[in-house]
Amino acid sequence: MLKSFADGKMKVTTLKQLNKADRELVQRIKDNRLTYLSDKKLCQIVNMVKTIEASSIPGVIIEAGCALGGSAILIAKTKSVRRSLRVYDVFGMIPPPTVNDTPDVHERYDIISEGKSSGLGGDKYYGYEENLYAKVVSNFESFAVMPDKDEVELIKGLVQDTLYINGSVALAHIDVDWYDPVMICLQRIYPKLSVGGAIILDDYHDWGGCRKATDEFLQQVVGTYDLDDTSGSMTIIKKTAD
Template sequence: MGMLESGLRRAKRRLQDGWMSRKLDPIARQVQERRLTYLPTAKLLSLTNQIDRLNRDGVAGDFYEFGIALGGSSIIMASKMDANRTEERRYHGFDVFGTIPPPSAQDENDSHDRYAVIAAGKSQGIGGDDYYGYVDDLYGRVVRSFEDFGLSVDGDRISLHKGLFEDTLSLPPDARIALAHIDCDWYEPVKFCLERIADHMAEQGVIVVDDFNDYQGCRKATCAFLENDPRFLLEAERPHALLIRRAETGR
């Protein structure tokens, strides 16, 4: 009975995923078909909806992403960042472009168990592909994927920053961020990213925390951040967390 119920749940998820896939825009569908993203359809749809909202409402600022993997969500963000806008945005992506660093003592067993699989070389890729963390010259592969979509990683409109976040993230005082996609799994990098970008988020800008429901350390870091910074509202918890920068009051 248990196996039957499990099979029915998987079948239901596949049907739901297929239905949601039809709602994705063409770029997101192409990214998904080329197996360039680990994000499930629900997360892709939520991410693209947020980009459309920011463009529609004229929320100023650049797009930042922490944790790129194969570059699928990066390509979506960069492709859609200027839709229906006269002011140009810029995209900044940050990643070690290799095997991710290990979790810390602040993370729970789920993170350490997952990292043990990665470190042992046993992690699975998408649809039978190699796991991205084992790919030689991952940076070059991501750049070529951008080019396949007509996007140039020119260091101006589109920039990829290779290395640890604490070594590569440098924000000028006037930096303004409309969208930040944080997809870095563990407690410490999530905490670092949230705290470093908070002052630079535009009003009504959004921070998307990908692993809020997947790893306890990520959730713990996000909840602590929200408790300490009342400027942000947790608008949604699923399929990932959406943190909206509240509008200033008293004007």
Template sequence: MSDPTQLYLDLLKKSLMNLLYAEPDRIVMANGKPTPLHLARQDGSEWPLNGPMHSMIGMKRLNNIQHCLQDVLQNNIPGDVIETGVWQGGASIFMQAVLKVHKATSRRLWVADSFNWIPPPNPEKYPQDAASDLHTYRYLAVPLEKVQQNFLRYDVLDMNVRFLKGLFEETLPTAPIDQLALIRLDGDLYQSTMEGLMYLYPKLSSGGYILIDDYGAIPNCKQAVDDYRTQHQIMAPIIPVDWTGVYWQKP
């Protein structure tokens, strides 16, 4: 007999990526190439221009969230869970669903985003982002109210979900987070990736996980991760998830 928890989580992943009623062989543009839809949504290589989705990170990265979070729960790794950069909220919704089905009621889910726009580059402080134009992509900006409505659609919004609205440099240093078991960074820029690492990684428990969404896709993000790991002599191996997502476990 199939495990009902796994059936629910698999169904939720397909729903978040709008795969339940999609035509799996329909051709979409993924990383600039015509690709069957089911393949594009496996590795999250499709931008959200081909129909409604609540997550564009793909099945492999959602599976990785599930693997890491269930390992944290099984091994009693202490701390809350956070995602920085949430778009429609799909990955955060999935994280909250995993917590709820495992009755992890003592852990909070922190959902951090400007909920307005990707901030323009700050080349004086972070010259690595000088050429970025992501702030001009208005469909990447999703209001807080829309993200909260999406949580309600999936019946996972409760008092354990805490929203941090604003720029990371303003919200993360003062957020009342004592300890983290899982961090997911999806900030795209060098600045937002570095700020997520600076303010959150020291709070990550031993045995906890950090997941990086844009390591393979955006050189600025990769450089921020590599710079931080070098500065802090982090030797834990970086493990690839798909063409862009990576993670490692804190020793």
């Protein structure tokens, strides 16, 4: 296996360094309590979407795990109008972890499943919403993004059952927390990832299951890639084909 680590870390911009329109968009998403992501992670998404657009990297954009839709809205408003965004989520209670996951993951799931998790700013935890799909659609529409019209498709179900890719992928934002869905995403997305494209793993430093799946997957990758975790996420940038 050949592996290339970035000589210099990718520049992490603060909200103040974004242009006015991007800064106001991110701030509005935060003010509406639609994302759990830190400022650095949100800036990383903006940077990566703009990078693939400026470099004309071919393929769709994928988000796996959207919660209330905040990061997906950010992607939708930043991408080219001609590029497709596919958003995969169960749009309901997060599935349970498996024996492949680490103790921290099981402890977190116990809190969620017992109804003890709280949402952003004291709101109801999104997994307890009766119709999360409708709420996410409404959140998109409040930002003038029309799912199923503006090259944005919301796909409901487990990634194990729904994530099948025929064409190329330019960028993927993976935020599905646990080992099994992360591994499925990597196994199905990376072979389709264009050279120069990237996968952002939101939970790499947050949940052991995500980190374990990522590390195991990368050990099997043929070809070269760069890794960068400056933003708090782990970003894999494909340098050469498999």
